[in-house]
Amino acid sequence: DLVAGVCTAFAPPLLAGKRVVITAGPTREALDPVRYLSNHSSGKMGFALAEAARLAGAEVVLITGPVALESPKGVRRVDVTSAQSMYEAVHREVAGSDLFIACAAVADYRPAEVQPHKIKKDASLEQDSMQITLVRNPDIVASVAALADKPFVVGFAAETRDLLSYADDKRRRKGLDLVVANDVAATGIGFNSDENAVTVLGENLEQAFTQASKSIVAGSLIELFAQQMGAGER
Amino acid sequence: DLVAGVCTAFAPPLLAGKRVVITAGPTREALDPVRYLSNHSSGKMGFALAEAARLAGAEVVLITGPVALESPKGVRRVDVTSAQSMYEAVHREVAGSDLFIACAAVADYRPAEVQPHKIKKDASLEQDSMQITLVRNPDIVASVAALADKPFVVGFAAETRDLLSYADDKRRRKGLDLVVANDVAATGIGFNSDENAVTVLGENLEQAFTQASKSIVAGSLIELFAQQMGAGER
Numbered sequence: 001d002l003v004a005g006v007c008t009a010f011a012p013p014l015l016a017g018k019r020v021v022i023t024a025g026p027t028r029e030a031l032d033p034v035r036y037l038s039n040h041s042s043g044k045m046g047f048a049l050a051e052a053a054r055l056a057g058a059e060v061v062l063i064t065g066p067v068a069l070e071s072p073k074g075v076r077r078v079d080v081t082s083a084q085s086m087y088e089a090v091h092r093e094v095a096g097s098d099l100f101i102a103c104a105a106v107a108d109y110r111p112a113e114v115q116p117h118k119i120k121k122d123a124s125l126e127q128d129s130m131q132i133t134l135v136r137n138p139d140i141v142a143s144v145a146a147l148a149d150k151p152f153v154v155g156f157a158a159e160t161r162d163l164l165s166y167a168d169d170k171r172r173r174k175g176l177d178l179v180v181a182n183d184v185a186a187t188g189i190g191f192n193s194d195e196n197a198v199t200v201l202g203e204n205l206e207q208a209f210t211q212a213s214k215s216i217v218a219g220s221l222i223e224l225f226a227q228q229m230g231a232g233e234r
Numbered sequence: 235d236l237v238a239g240v241c242t243a244f245a246p247p248l249l250a251g252k253r254v255v256i257t258a259g260p261t262r263e264a265l266d267p268v269r270y271l272s273n274h275s276s277g278k279m280g281f282a283l284a285e286a287a288r289l290a291g292a293e294v295v296l297i298t299g300p301v302a303l304e305s306p307k308g309v310r311r312v313d314v315t316s317a318q319s320m321y322e323a324v325h326r327e328v329a330g331s332d333l334f335i336a337c338a339a340v341a342d343y344r345p346a347e348v349q350p351h352k353i354k355k356d357a358s359l360e361q362d363s364m365q366i367t368l369v370r371n372p373d374i375v376a377s378v379a380a381l382a383d384k385p386f387v388v389g390f391a392a393e394t395r396d397l398l399s400y401a402d403d404k405r406r407r408k409g410l411d412l413v414v415a416n417d418v419a420a421t422g423i424g425f426n427s428d429e430n431a432v433t434v435l436g437e438n439l440e441q442a443f444t445q446a447s448k449s450i451v452a453g454s455l456i457e458l459f460a461q462q463m464g465a466g467e468r
Contacts, residue, residue, distance in 0.1 A: 031271075032394075033394050033418065033419060034273050034274060034339070034392065034394070034418065034425070035271065035272070035273045035341070036271075036272060036273065036274070037265075037269065037270070037271055037272075038269070038270060038271075038272055039268050039269045039270065040268060040270070068302050105268070107269070109363075109364060112363065117394045117395050117419075118392070118393060118394045118395075118418075120400075127370070128369060128370055129343075129346065129367055129368060129369045129370070130343060130367075130368050131365055131366070131367055131368070132365070132366045132368060133363055133364075133365055134363060134364050134365070134366060135362060135363045136361070136362055136363070158268065158352070159352060160266075160267050160268070160351045160352045161351050161352075166354075184267065184268060184352075185267060185351075191268070
């Protein structure tokens, strides 16, 4: 807080006058009113980015899946559940924004059908197995990168192996300006942890951030994004 | 606390000398290191039952899936993730117990295979749909009810329709002493809510508990279970 205070007092706010939209947390894809498909994202990294962007002077909208976190001060929070509802919230908020950071762990697939009532096991004969058909969710970060008047777009790649090659492939395929590669198989960092270590990849950029608290990593990332989007020059 | 204190001081503890095993919360069934199948249980009802059983003088073991709750005082807590790990923990703890309350929302099915690495979309051509094969999990409450030296067994039935008939069918089919029927489609009660309203069904019993805080409902349920298991008479 002292550091934040000093920065606010003496440094020109890096993202003053900028509008930043950030997604965070997991999505939940309903199978029926009781069951869902989800993932291990805690939302901590996205929330830390929202706080860091706010401290850097930006107007911040944080679109988040279900998480157990308090909203950072001064940030407008939009709560969503499914990938489809996150997609819709993003496209309502992203117009006129300068920076979009897709930090949420969005489910790629959802159940093809959502049952209106709890699915019952066959009452007469309990089945030993069952099949669920999943269909693709809209690709949120790619859909923003494809907008004619797109903001600077940063994606996250959470991988358990071949981290940098998968991440860079994602960056190219989806037309992202930058991708943050996050090794979620490493212990002590990533999902649910309070610390993280990431590598940012761009067209002519590869910058590693060593393990630190998610707030510290978030501060460094926001500084890099601001620099890469040429925020100071506009 | 005043009421609890008065009860402790003047009433003979209903479950003194009894060992009670309670399951709570959801289970998570991994698809890969990132994704899982789960359900909306918050664990609040199971935790309230553990606290009420402890206040009634029992030795309490609380076996819980992933929840964001503090352990009740004086209760031994065992954390598990999947239905299979909950099944194993229950069978380690249930021997010699007097009362088993299966309040957890256990996943009936789990993915047939757990991928060791994050499942990748087909890199060349993103598939529009995919199939997941699920296999049955062990039935924890039925497996306890089938033990030769079984405790008094109480199950929960969380339903979204035809509540009492589904619940009573579950009681008979699984050999439970009592079943607690819980309408999770009603607003203001059930999953994630702080209140609940339930109906307990037994061979010659149907007793409704009107909407109240989960602590109050838990206290009434523990009293009924103690009475039904003839705890006072032993």
